[in-house]
Amino acid sequence: MPTVSVGRDRLYEALGQTYTQEEFEELCFKFGIELDDVTTERAIIRKEKHLEEEATEDEEVIYKIEVPANRYDLLCLEGLAQSLRIFSGLDPIPAYKMSDISTKSMLKMHVKPETSLIRPYVVCAVLRGVAFDEARYNSFIELQDRLHQNICRRRTLVAIGTHDLDTLEGPFTYEALPPSNINFVPLKQVKNFRADELMEFYQSDLKLKKFLHIIEDSPVFPVLYDRNRTVLSLPPIINGAHSAITLKTNNVFIECTATDLTKAKIVLNTMVTMFSVYCKEKFEVEPVEVIYPDGKSFVYPDLSLYHMEVPLSYITGYIGVPLEANEVTSLLNKMQLHSMQSVSGDKQCNIIVSVPPTRSDILHPCDVAEDVAIAYGYNEIPERKPAFLKPLPLNELSKLIRMEIAMNGYTEVLTWILSSYKENFSMLNRKDDKSMAVIVENPRSSDFEVVRSSLMPGILKTARHNKDHPKPIKIFEVGDIMHLDETKDVGARNHRHLAALYCGPNSGFELIHGLVDRIMEVNGTPFVEAGDNSGYYIKCSDEPEFLPGRQAHIIYKGKHIGSFGIVHPEVLVNFEIPDPCSYVEVNIENFL
Secondary structure, eight states, X not given: OOEEEEEHHHHXXXXXXXXXXXXXXXXXXXXXXXXXXXEEHXXXXXXXXXXXXXXXXXXXXXXXXXXXXXXXXXXXXXHHHHHHHHHTTXXXXXXXXXOOOXXXXXXXXXXXXXXXXXXXXXXXXXXXXXXXXXXXXXXXXHHHHHHHHTTTTTTTSEEEEEEEXXXXXXXXXXXXXXXXGOEEOBTTOOSOEEHHHHHHXXXXXXXXXXXXXXXXXXXXXXXXXOTTOOEEEETTTEEBSTTOOOTTOOSEEEEEEESOHHHHHHHHHHHHHHHGGGSSSTTEEEEEEEEOTTSOEEEEXXXXXXXXXXXXXXXXXXXXXXXOHHHHHHHHHHTTOEEEEEEOTTOOEEEEEEEOTTOTTXXXXXXXXXXHHHHHOGGGSOOOOOTTOOOOHHHHHHHHHHHHHHHTTOEEOOOOXXXXXXXXXXXXXXXXXXXXXXXXXXXXXXXXXXXXXXXXXXXXXHHHHTTTSOSOEEEEEEEEEEEEOTTSTTSEEEEEEEEEEEESTTOOHHXXXXXXXXXXHHTTOOBOOTTOTTSEEEEEOOOXXXXXXXXXXXXXXXXXXXXXXXXXXXXXXXXXXXXXXXXXXXXXXXXX
């Protein structure tokens, strides 16, 4: 979850009262967020630069607060303070509104057809009469950065541009041009650059080089102009220096270019609702008309309320507390959700919820129930175990087997379900017949090329990384492997396996054989003569990962369910394990 750093004193000032650290932690807990760390600005710098200077008393205290990933309104001090004040009953829910201007008087953003080749959408708005100071300005910039890292997915889905409207003249155009045709002075520079030159210039910039890949291979780059062909920005890379925001900026023009229109609307709403609190007309936003090449036009932002009707019985059943309708509406109002009671035709009590533009995370009745639970207090909800909640038989069996093997002195390990192709086959002396292994089409690295078709690679790698530990090393794993299966709609099927390894100078066939006998004993399966399907028996096998003559198949009720034996010396060399190892792997689904 994202962590927001805010100055303690400024936060307390915005909240209208001071708290002890314990009191503030309690308030955060009740609201569903967490005070993760308490530090200072200088302490952060000292930590980054590995300095050992002593702290001084005049250092500003910084609160690092962990917030839910889908609560974009909590990514800045303004949103945190507003939400906590409403939650504490100090403020009413804000009523956001659009400026009362005609469509003819609105600023216009004209979208050119070529933008469909790279970033097809743009949404805009204006904040009039903004009163910036240094702290507000810094918060404004930090919110953009946090949104870029969060919902904007590092600017790939949405890129935010903010401009001093008084330095520009509308109407604006959103275009896509060859990079050699775009010239402007970028932010924090004094030299004029062509867009293709900028791509090279920012290769050495630690911050901006992370975003160059989004557009650098495109034949056209997105760009925004005003009436005088002044460049506002080259999204998603950099704004123009001409319209840079300063402490003296009074009117802010906000544009968000995007590949995802829904997320662009959310980002724009978050920006304008958080900082319209500083406008001359509080909580008022001036709309902008966006006109597309096909003649369709849209007015942004959309600050309308989203209405949802949720049965009271759904909410109370979901959280397990018998609340009255008036209690639920009161709790929802604390969470910034306008709510009122209604009675349907069948006399069922419903809660009508009006979701403001700040709460884009409310998508389903379960989100409403969650907010009721948070406002009520998770610690106040009585513990209960739903009657219908029963573990799956396979999971119950897995748990029993884990306990039994642990009591035999083995330590459980958990290994990656993805492995390299080499580890899954050639390092085990196996050949890929293309009929079993699930191959990853676009692996991030060579370590994750195939979904494991056996637990053996992970177990052997664990032994390799712990080869300096005292011997014997006795480890086991109960986990899923995957095989191709054309009868399944996804083309593959999981199998629950048990694997165990005994590694040490005295490792032998009889040691792992004893574990096999114990597993069968606890499953109530007798050892029988070969060919008898009433129990289990073993027979000679010829698996390449085991030493010839020192290995066997396990036959359970006439079906081959696993193998065990001494690991082949070549396999041990491949995994850099110096000691002999004995190993067993069994498909435990057959015991059900």
